[in-house]
Amino acid sequence: MKKFVSVLLLGALLLSGCSAKKEVPTSAPGDGATVGTEENAPVSANAFYKAYTEATTRPVAVMVDNDNSDAWPHAGLTDAYLIYEVPVEGGATRLMALFGEVNPEKIGPVRSSRHYFLDYALEHDAIYTHFGYSPQALADIPALGVNNINGVVGPDSSAFWRENKYVGDYHSAFTSMEKICAMADSKGYRTEREKAPLNIAPEEKPLDGGETAETVKIPYAGFYSSSFSYDAAAGTYEKFMNGSPHRVQGEDKLAVKNIIVMQMKTYSLGDGSARINAETVGSGSGYYITLGKSIPITWEKTGRSAKTVWKNADGEEIELNPGQTWVMLLPSGVSPQIG
Secondary structure, three states: OOOOOOOOEOOEOOOOOOOOOOOOOOOOOOOOOEEOOOOOOOEEOHHHHHHHHHOOEOOEEEEEOOOOHHHOOEEOHHHOOEEEEEEOHHHOEEEEEEEOOOOOOOEEOEOOEOOOHHHHHHHOOOEEEEOOEOHHHHHHHHHOOOOEEEOOOHHHHHHEEEOOOOOOOOOOEEEOHHHHHHHHHHOOOOOEOOOOOOOEOOOOOOOOOOEEOOEEEEEEEOOEEEEEEEEOOOOEEEEEEOOEEOOEOOOOOOEEOEEEEEEEOEEEOOOOOOOEEEOOOEEEEEEEEEOOEEEEEEEEEOOOOOOOEEEOOOOOEOOEOOOOEEEEEEEOOOOOEEO
């Protein structure tokens, strides 16, 4: 298992994934629209675009616990290039972070799968890493042919370790990219990437028109909200939870370049549990937020493994600015607060 090169752009990392062989750029978070061919050597943000479009190896998706403060501070999120924040049972959210050609030594805490997250792992052709599953996810993973690493059964458990803070602590499973990739190799998973669904602009550019979006609040539940505050000097959004900075281990802050809000129907599964379903396949409305501005968008996904297409009011597919993107799934009856 070779050492991966850490690639940061505005708090996000460039791609490829397990078994990647080529060196890709890196810089420190918050350095504006620059990356480097080696650590801290600045070049154009076009390097992020090229690294994504030219990558040949698969990304890795990791389910990350976000129930409450017991799960915080998170490890590894500053190394992700794309993060989904999605409601689960009880009004909390769970994260799915996608990683490229990086070597975070610690990612987590890792939590269990829910079936609708599989749709986005498949969309990105990612090796899916989780610690347990719901009954529907258990059925869907083999049915959909998902290449997964599950920490609660068999040899896969060796890719994880526990860091218990208290007796019975279930917010305590962690992994690393080295362990994930070693396990993927041992399971014979394909390492060549077959999809590159993100439509990333070659260079950073402001939105044409749009409304002011210096603050963004996603009120998932009365006890939990996710929000962002725009830093005009850096051109990124700092992430907050319940009004406090989203804590990550170490001194790094989350520096988010793009925020996608997708409103969709969610409802109880009706299986006697509190678990929910999210209608990821279909269409709906939302917002694209970047560089202090917001525009309304629509989204469409034609199948569970199909690409989610985000379009502006003119029906054109939007281009994401190079940098870390957060995709926020929001129940259709709840409105984001943007201003």
